Amino acid sequence: MPGHDRGSISAFVVVLMLAALICLGLVVDGGQKIRADLQDLPPTIDLMTAARALGIGRSKAYQLARDGEFPVRIIRIGDLYRVCTADLMKVLGVEVSESAS
Template identity: 45%
Template sequence: MSTIRAVEGEGVPRGMTHGELLALPVSFSLEAANRALGLGRTTGFALAKRGAYPVRVLRLGRQYRVTRYDLLRYLGLDANGRPEGGGGASEAA
């Protein structure tokens, strides 16, 4: 007899790679944002409904949307995926 496992997201990779984050469209579903932040579906939607989601959530009719800009800023990245305020030798003086 096999064991049935009913764990949300079991076997599904959590989070997103750097490349996946940069490939996101300008705005995307709350489900994609949940994946990027490592949040489960139920937790993510509950946070959005209470106004406690970690990034700004746009409500368009019955849809929740998140912008790439807000997600990258929350993760400490600029629009090009580089750490914000990181400076570095490649910046023009």
């Protein structure tokens, strides 16, 4: 099934869990491991992974992306929509430091 590979599901789980922990106030400076996991995410993720993290359904996500109104920067490659992971983290209130490698 397109858009349902293991990588996008695991990226979604990491993003969703971290957002939930931050909202609950359970991640503070001791969250280095979680931040390190987030830094391991690819620079872009698929539209549906970002949409699920934001609580947006499939149809609405594609409509917003098509109309240029998705709440996170979209990179369009032909018919493929990719979402900038760093921008998604900012929208979710997750601070991920840039690595100097």
